[in-house]
Amino acid sequence: MKRVGIIGGGQLAWMMGDAAKKLGVELVVQTPSSDDPAVAIAQDTVLATVDDAISTKILAKKTDVITFENEFVNLESLSFIEHQGVCFRPSLEALTPLLDKYHQRCYLQSLGLPVPQFFALEQAENLGSQIEHLGFPVVLKSRRHGYDGQGTFIIKDLADLQKQLNLNTTTKALSQSLFLIEEFVPFERELAIIAARSVDGEVVTYPVVETQQEQQVCRRVIAPADITPNQAAEIEAIAHTLLNSLEVVGVFGIELFLTTSGKILVNEIAPRTHNSGHFSLDACETSQFEQHLRAVCGLPLGNPALHCVSAVMVNLLGYEISGSDYQSQRQKLAEIPQAFVHWYGKTESRPGRKLGHVTVLLDHRNRDAISTIANNIESIWYPS
Template structure:
């Protein structure tokens, strides 16, 4: 069995690592050579994804294809299907999820709780929506935004034009959402097979740093009723988009007990990295099981608590694995370094997971190790 993966970053890298344990071969399709994932497999196709010869060469080597991010245009995925390689999640699902307006419309049509939203065609329409929703607002690129790069918080009329000009440079249309005064940000990983069977991971709390996931607490320190509501919403969301594979569902928890869906990711997700050590089945293995139609694995945690801390770049420049040497001496800290050649400010360079009896104990271990990671000049 040979699975193709569009993209060669750290998510594809960890999918390859899981595939090795399952005896599954992987083909990486990436625009540039020497990607983190391609170093783990003998099979790689390098070139522009829009090139028909690249797509044909990729499809020819694969029994099925999946993806490590939602930025591969659904039209390209449809071409891969036409070339004889099924794609999971399907191009139709990816088309809905990769456009944040279509995603919100699909979830709202299914009766699921989402923040109020509107498509907008110009700054004047944003100002009109402000009359309805009030300030602040969140302006979003409908496509290709991640880690806060496609978002802008609008606190008043003066913010509208500068944010509009910045976000429309990439060519994506925009939408606007009401500001949500959340008390916590939650996330749930949901795996779903083609036959509708699902496996759900514990609800986690995520803490952002400059709009990038920085810390994940598993399980989230919330009341059981809120965790149950978040889980119910997450499963219903993936069913609404007819998802196949692993999906990350980001949610807002409100002080009054309500939970709203923020966004979906049709792939392994940063909030699920803790599952590698903390759960019986990692999100990466689970994704492969789901797209292959194999039995889904248990999602039970191996310890009462786990905390994951992302290692985010602090500067711009080259880096090597010596950066993690000191951190490896911390007992109980599980290190993942992605092998990226260049560090950039805010770039995800790796992560550390720690397991313990309490969240406080796990966090102390993970943060101690993270503090010892040196990004040498």
């Protein structure tokens, strides 16, 4: 029986639990807290800080291959372990150009993939003229460790930029090395695609989805996205180019913009399973979580196709500080026809925290009807 180590114990690792049982795979989780969701589904747990190389050595002794639930890892410390023969999938080499968002942008650009205009703050000798070229507003992004809207700021003028830098850092030199600036894209829609690559180099892609965000946090995902066949083909080609160039093994999430002129731009890469693919648990022949385990275990990839006409996924985000399990709301959500409620078992709710999600399977693609269903879910979940 294959034993897979997962660095990270959040809901993304937790959602691999059912797939692991199906495939006859045992999971060993390295995570900082015994309260983390994936501890409940793991055969064994290594409690540690996520980038603790000593703990990862222990994890390696217990497993055949190690993969990642998040990208908050120290590649330098893990490289010593990799050189000792430990198998990481995806490899550390594949992760190297992606973890710093400025390096990620440069890498995508080197592949000829379309990205927004950007520059590193530390390289801006004349900041005013650089930004003047882009025009306000601009986007200020943390180069490392930003997610769910954290570390992303819409900047309206130079005074606002300086204010954000002062709030987020202590010295000017430090602040400039931590951020990049990119053009603000007036997009028509935000899109995403989940793609997987096997040990043998086979690449499969899931249907392109529309993601709906509020304050840079994903609220809803609609599968498939209402785009043209040519746009879907372009996005699939981007996924193939990226995964093959990196020689990735595993699942990646790719976030994109569709501009008002119909142009596709790559926004960000997540080198792991991704929130935009949660619909696949209930709506696809093979979920993104099973697909990831198949890839890292060297098994044939599964069929990523939808087995329904469409689906809508709504995140259940925390709106208060609480220890409640929200049983009453979850019961009402479960009563929605063709609804599947996934509750992550987190011990504390706080504003913006992802506590669970609901996916509803549909036999139509009517956008108004889909919006009505999503609104109904949110009316049940959020207090009026």
